[in-house]
Every structure is written in structure tokens, then in C-alpha cells.
Amino acid sequence: MTSIVILGANGRLGRVVAKAFIEAGYDVRAVTRSGKLPWELGKATAVAADALDRAGLIAATAGADIVFNGLNPVYSDWSTALPMAENVMAACRANGALHLFPGTIYNFGQPMPPLLKEDTPFLPTTEKGRIRVAMEALFRAEAEAGRVRTVLLRAGDFFGGTGTGGWFDTVMASKVTKGTYTAAGPVDLVHEWTYLPDLANAFVALAENLDRLGAYEALHFPGHPVTDLEMKAAMEQAVGRPLKLSALPWWVLRAGGPFVPMWRALVSMSYLRFEEHRLVSDRLEGIIGPVPHTPLEQAVAAALVDLGIEVDGIDYPARAA
Numbered sequence: 001m002t003s004i005v006i007l008g009a010n011g012r013l014g015r016v017v018a019k020a021f022i023e024a025g026y027d028v029r030a031v032t033r034s035g036k037l038p039w040e041l042g043k044a045t046a047v048a049a050d051a052l053d054r055a056g057l058i059a060a061t062a063g064a065d066i067v068f069n070g071l072n073p074v075y076s077d078w079s080t081a082l083p084m085a086e087n088v089m090a091a092c093r094a095n096g097a098l099h100l101f102p103g104t105i106y107n108f109g110q111p112m113p114p115l116l117k118e119d120t121p122f123l124p125t126t127e128k129g130r131i132r133v134a135m136e137a138l139f140r141a142e143a144e145a146g147r148v149r150t151v152l153l154r155a156g157d158f159f160g161g162t163g164t165g166g167w168f169d170t171v172m173a174s175k176v177t178k179g180t181y182t183a184a185g186p187v188d189l190v191h192e193w194t195y196l197p198d199l200a201n202a203f204v205a206l207a208e209n210l211d212r213l214g215a216y217e218a219l220h221f222p223g224h225p226v227t228d229l230e231m232k233a234a235m236e237q238a239v240g241r242p243l244k245l246s247a248l249p250w251w252v253l254r255a256g257g258p259f260v261p262m263w264r265a266l267v268s269m270s271y272l273r274f275e276e277h278r279l280v281s282d283r284l285e286g287i288i289g290p291v292p293h294t295p296l297e298q299a300v301a302a303a304l305v306d307l308g309i310e311v312d313g314i315d316y317p318a319r320a321a
Contacts (some may be wrong), residue, residue, distance in 0.1 A: 003027040004066040004207070005097070007051060007088065009037060009044070012163035013102060013196060014070030018044055020200035021068075021207075031060050040162065051084040054091075061091040066207060068100045075165075076261035078131050085135045092148040098210065100203055101139065103154030103218065105192065105279070106132045110271040114190075116154075116279050118220050126268050136218065143216035151206050151213055155199050155221040156192030156279060157272075160303040167273075168193075169307055171248055172231060176309055181235055181243040183228040185273030192278050193231070194223035195299040198292040205288035212287045219287070224296050225278030231300065238301040240312025 004021050008014040009030035018041050022028050028044040030037050035048030049060035051071050061067050069088050073080045092099045108116060109125035124130045142148040159168035171184050185191070202221055206213070226234075236243050250270060257264035285291050294302070301311045 001025070001027045002065050002207070003029065003063065004068060005029045005031055005047075005061045005064040006044070006068045006070060007031050007057075007061075008070035008072060009041060010034075011070050011072060012158065012161055012165060013072075013199075014068070015040065015163060016161040016196040017068055017070060017200045017203055020197070020204050024204045024208075026207075029060075029064065031057075038162065051087055052080060054087045057087050057091045058094045061095050061097060064095055064097045066100060067092050067095075067097045068203065070102065076265040078128055081131050082134055082138075085138055089138060089142050089148055093142070097148075098207075099139065099148050099150040100207065101150060101152045102199070102203075103136065103152045104132055105154065105156060105272070105277065106269070107136065108277075110275065112271075112275050112277045114276045114278065116192075116220065116277055118218060118281060118283065128265075128269060140216050146215070149215050150217070151210075152216075152218045153199070153202060153206065153221050153284075154218065154279060155194040156223050156225075156277075158194055158196050158199075160299060160306060161196035162306055164307070168303060172228075173235065173304060173307060173309065175246070176235060176239060176243065176304070179241070179244055180246050181228075181232040182246050182248055183232075184248045185228070187228040187232075187245065189274070190225050190227055190276045190278055191273070192223060192225050194221060195294050195303070197302075198223065198294055198299070201292040202284070202288065205292070209287050219284050220279040220281040221284065222279050222281055222291060223293075224299070226296060230296070234297045234300040235304065237297050238304050238311040239309070 004026050006018040010032045022043050030044040031047045031049050037046045047060045049056045071084050106129040107122040109123040122133050124133050139150040158166045171182050253263040257267045
């Protein structure tokens with residue numbers, strides 16, 4: 001049985017990816033700082049380790065065939081992002097493990113081309129973008145030196161799955177129970193969204209097609225490129241009633257940014273909400289076959305259920321008991 005270690009298994013993405021690999025029959029080891037796991041990962045082996053402790057991380061990943069790197073620092077402070085990436089590379093080198101990594105669109109900078117292809121140049125214009133580019137350069141260098149094989153899958157903004165902290169739950173759906181949909185930018189602008197269970201299943205498919213992949217792969221995951229109006233309509237269908245449309249007051253975040261680190265971090269990346277973009281891939285389907293894609297209305301309904309919001313007669317994917 002192939003073994004995989006999930007780093008950051010308490011995180012939103014890590015949980016969903018761990019669950020997908022469990023369901024696919026992998027031997028899953030879930031690493032968190034506390035060693036405690038969420039209820040849905042009961043079939044995984046729990047391991048405690050700190051990603052900033054290199055020796056501890058090497059020990060936690062010992063014997064693994066694959067390491068899924070779901071580590072993500074607090075959004076307002078990415079000073080630990082590159083050190084953690086270096087430690088993950090050290091752990092993969094020590095154990096001869098394949099490295100799976102979720103990429104972001106931060107690398108492309110501002111302005112962004114409306115179509116983000118796998119050969120679109122990186123032109124980072126923010127600190128987070130520059131850090132992400134440096135991380136990917138590290139992964140590529142390790143692969144080209146024959147030390148660590150990396151398969152990277154780049155995705156858009158997350159929604160769905162257990163956990164909170166994304167735009168979908170903290171902004172768009174935050175007032176749905178009060179009858180309001182909140183848009184974070186122009187309502188007719190296309191924005192790339194990624195339904196997490198689809199992304200997790202794509203990672204499983206990549207792990208099962210490694211013979212078709214090179215030492216370093218950076219692939220794009222085409223998710224749901226939709227406007228706020230389309231997202232609002234999907235939420236309205238899910239809850240069975242019209243929703244009022246409101247706008248995120250960016251001026252408040254800009255005014256408070258100097259005093260609130262999280263607001264400052266959000267403002268620094270606000271261009272993502274004001275520039276049309278979508279991810280496209282020339283290669284992913286040729287490697288894994290049909291790309292996992294839950295219809296928008298179904299995905300939105302399931303994501304609302306995960307947030308504890310009642311939906312109205314939508315046939316959404318059942319949440320595990």
C-alpha cells in the first residue's frame with residue numbers, strides 16, 4: 001500500500017486531501033503540530049511535528065512514499081513560508097519521497113493576464129507573490145538536481161470542505177442567513193474558484209499517474225471561473241430565496257490596514273478581486289483523464305452545508321458521518 005504523509009492536516013486543504021487519499025485506499029499519516037486530528041480523518045495515523053523543526057519533520061515523514069505539503073502560515077505573516085518549504089525539501093530528500101504541492105496564482109503579479117496558462121511568466125508584485133516564486137524555484141532546483149521530485153497543482157480561491165478562512169465563507173456567504181450576498185469586487189468580473197473536494201481528487205489522480213510525469217511538474221487546475229453574479233445565483237438556488245447584493249467596504253480595510261495586520265494583508269492582495277482571471281491547462285486532462293469538476297450549483301450547496309447553512313432541496317455530495 002502506498003503511504004502518504006499529509007503536512008498541515010488540520011488545515012482546510014490538508015483535511016480534504018487527507019480524506020480523499022484515505023478513500024482512495026492509501027496509507028495516510030496526518031501531521032499536525034498537536035498530533036490531534038479532525039473527526040473526518042479517523043482512519044489516518046496521527047503524528048505530531050512542527051514544520052519549523054527540521055529533524056522532527058524528517059522523523060515524521062520517515063518511510064513515506066509521498067509527502068503532501070499543505071503547510072500554510074498565518075495569512076498576515078508569511079515570514080516562515082520559505083523556511084518551512086526548505087524543511088519539507090530536507091524531509092523529502094532524507095526519505096526519498098515525492099513532493100505534492102498546491103500552487104497559487106500570486107506568482108503572476110499585477111496586472112494579470114485574463115488567461116493564466118502553464119507557461120505564463122511569473123511577474124510577482126507583492127511580498128506573497130515573491131515568496132511563492134522563491135518556493136517554486138527551490139522545488140524546481142531540487143528536482144533538476146535529482147534530489148526531490150515535485151508535482152505542483154496550481155489552483156484558484158478555495159471553497160467547500162470543513163473549515164473557514166477563505167473569501168467564500170468570510171465574505172460571500174457570511175450574511176446569507178440574513179438574506180445578503182456580499183461581493184468583494186465588480187460583480188461581472190470572472191474570478192477563479194476551486195472546489196476543494198475536486199482539487200483533492202485531482203491530487204489523488206496525479207499520484208496514480210506518476211509514470212506520466214517528469215521530475216518537476218507545475219500544472220494548472222481549471223476550477224470554476226465565474227462572476228459574483230453567477231456565484232450569487234448558485235447560492236440563491238441553494239437556499240431557495242433571493243439574496244440582496246452588497247459590496248465589501250474596501251475603504252474600511254484600507255483605512256484600518258496600518259493598525260490591523262490581517263486587513264493590511266488582504267489589501268495588499270486586493271487586486272485579485274479587481275482583475276479578471278481564469279486558470280487553463282494544456283496538459284492536466286491528458287495526464288489524469290477527465291478533470292474532477294462538481295457542477296457549480298452542487299458545489300456551492302455542499303459548501304454552504306459545510307458552513308452549517310441550510311440548503312433547499314439540492315442534491316449535493318453527502319458529508320461523511
